[in-house]
Amino acid sequence: MKRYLWLVPFIMLSMILTGCNMQNMLGNLMGNKEKTSSKSSQQQEEKKIIAVALNEEDPNKAMFLLGIQEMAAKEEMEVKVLTEKELGDSEALKEAKILIYQDGEQSFLKDAEKNDIPILALNNLPPGVKAQGVILPDPVQVGTLMAQQIQGKITEGQVVYLQGESEDPLTQMSLAALKQEARKNPKIVIHSIANPPESEVIAIQGLREQLQKEPGQVKVICAQNEKLASQAYQLLKSLQLTEKVFLIGGQANPQSLQRIASNDQIADIDTAPYVQGVNALQWAQKIMNKESIDITQSITGDQGEVAAKIIPVKPVTAENLSLIQKSYTKAAQAQKELEKKQEESQAKSAGSKGAKESKGNVDSGNSGDGKSSKSKEGDSQDQGQEGASSQGKEGSQGVMPEGVKKVTEKVHTEIIREYLDDNGKVLGTEKSANDQVRTIPPEMLLKEQQKQQGGQQGQQEKQDGKSSGSENSGDQKS
Numbered sequence: 308m309k310r311y312l313w314l315v316p317f318i319m320l321s322m323i324l325t326g327c328n329m330q331n332m333l334g335n336l337m338g339n340k341e342k343t344s345s346k347s348s349q350q351q352e353e354k355k356i357i358a359v360a361l362n363e364e365d366p367n368k369a370m371f372l373l374g375i376q377e378m379a380a381k382e383e384m385e386v387k388v389l390t391e392k393e394l395g396d397s398e399a400l401k402e403a404k405i406l407i408y409q410d411g412e413q414s415f416l417k418d419a420e421k422n423d424i425p426i427l428a429l430n431n432l433p434p435g436v437k438a439q440g441v442i443l444p445d446p447v448q449v450g451t452l453m454a455q456q457i458q459g460k461i462t463e464g465q466v467v468y469l470q471g472e473s474e475d476p477l478t479q480m481s482l483a484a485l486k487q488e489a490r491k492n493p494k495i496v497i498h499s500i501a502n503p504p505e506s507e508v509i510a511i512q513g514l515r516e517q518l519q520k521e522p523g524q525v526k527v528i529c530a531q532n533e534k535l536a537s538q539a540y541q542l543l544k545s546l547q548l549t550e551k552v553f554l555i556g557g558q559a560n561p562q563s564l565q566r567i568a569s570n571d572q573i574a575d576i577d578t579a580p581y582v583q584g585v586n587a588l589q590w591a592q593k594i595m596n597k598e599s600i601d602i603t604q605s606i607t608g609d610q611g612e613v614a615a616k617i618i619p620v621k622p623v624t625a626e627n628l629s630l631i632q633k634s635y636t637k638a639a640q641a642q643k644e645l646e647k648k649q650e651e652s653q654a655k656s657a658g659s660k661g662a663k664e665s666k667g668n669v670d671s672g673n674s675g676d677g678k679s680s681k682s683k684e685g686d687s688q689d690q691g692q693e694g695a696s697s698q699g700k701e702g703s704q705g706v707m708p709e710g711v712k713k714v715t716e717k718v719h720t721e722i723i724r725e726y727l728d729d730n731g732k733v734l735g736t737e738k739s740a741n742d743q744v745r746t747i748p749p750e751m752l753l754k755e756q757q758k759q760q761g762g763q764q765g766q767q768e769k770q771d772g773k774s775s776g777s778e779n780s781g782d783q784k785s
């Protein structure tokens with residue numbers, strides 16, 4: 308037996324070395340797992356920026372933008388509004404996951420296509436590109452409502468419809484609906500005048516010729532958009548025909564509403580730009596999250612069939628003018644307040660970042676005098692308080708059950724628009740609601756729960772420390 312004792316040291320040494328190697332292997336595996344988990348979390352927390360390009364000349368730009376931004380704030384989405392400053396900038400769409408485009412600079416469309424960024428059209432179909440979808444006012448309803456306003460004012464005579472671009476499928480649909488409804492009275496004759504892109508002056512020249520060729524025969528002028536309506540009004544004014552020829556618009560906006568108030572225009576069509584903006588943001592969010600979209604309608608453009616969300620429209624006349632006018636005024640004010648808050652928030656964020664950097668430099672310079680450890684202790688206490696505060700604000704979320712592979716949240720969004728008189732009395736309300744289901748990665752939810760538990764633990768340690776300090780103080784006094 309003794310002759311085998313000399314083997315014992317070698318066996319023990321082998322076990323120690325093997326144990327160290329196993330420990331290193333386990334350490335490497337755990338480290339790699341943590342790195343993989345960290346990388347996965349970073350990917351899950353990747354920014355989802357929605358780029359928005361609006362037509363700077365559109366009279367309802369503020370309404371579109373307000374609908375987008377208010378819904379983005381509710382959904383905690385980041386919106387980047389592209390302006391003329393970004394024209395030609397290759398970095399303008401950097402980090403953007405989708406582009407909401409509303410008849411603005413086409414260079415943004417080209418950049419989006421080049422970078423494989425999905426395009427969601429707003430208010431109209433952009434030419435030459437394939438959009439994933441479009442949100443727009445009901446073109447058939449626009450034409451039908453125009454015809455109904457005509458029939459309420461005249462029983463015979465000529466109507467000139469300024470349809471805008473002849474190749475625009477939406478104006479073609481509006482014109483077809485207008486003619487269909489006008490057939491109810493064969494004594495009303497419809498003439499349409501189109502124009503090339505960005506050449507409204509050509510349509511106005513055609514209108515002038517029509518008015519002069521048959522004096523007194525043209526009874527009504529319908530204009531597809533505000534550009535045409537405002538120029539038609541100026542022509543009627545120059546020819547002193549504002550009291551003889553009725554003007555009807557197809558895009559209600561602050562300027563056209565003022566003309567109705569001054570009896571220079573008899574009607575317009577409210578195309579709900581705010582509601583269009585809200586729907587655009589909601590649809591964009593679903594595209595980014597790769598969620599199913601319940602869209603059954605489509606519009607045929609120059610690139611084929613495009614999924615379409617059709618927004619109902621309504622007529623604006625002297626009877627309901629005050630309600631519509633106040634809603635547009637209120638929206639414009641809300642947009643200004645929102646922009647002001649965003650500017651203040653950005654300034655505050657920049658100031659806070661500068662202060663943190665300055666504090667970091669000071670702490671780094673005093674790291675040898677014991678102050679840095681105090682600072683770290685304070686930061687730990689702040690984090691504990693923040694975690695406890697977050698837990699108290701959001702409520703207990705409980706522990707995630709085992710085996711969870713997917714987490715969904717059902718979100719119900721309701722928008723209530725109120726129309727008030729000068730005394731604040733509610734004269735009417737509009738309600739719109741949207742239900743959506745969004746998916747949350749379980750890893751992200753688990754990380755959030757762990758963060759909150761860490762905050763609670765820090766708060767508890769802080770309270771225990773205070774209690775211990777109080778007891779020691781009592782012993783010294785006694």
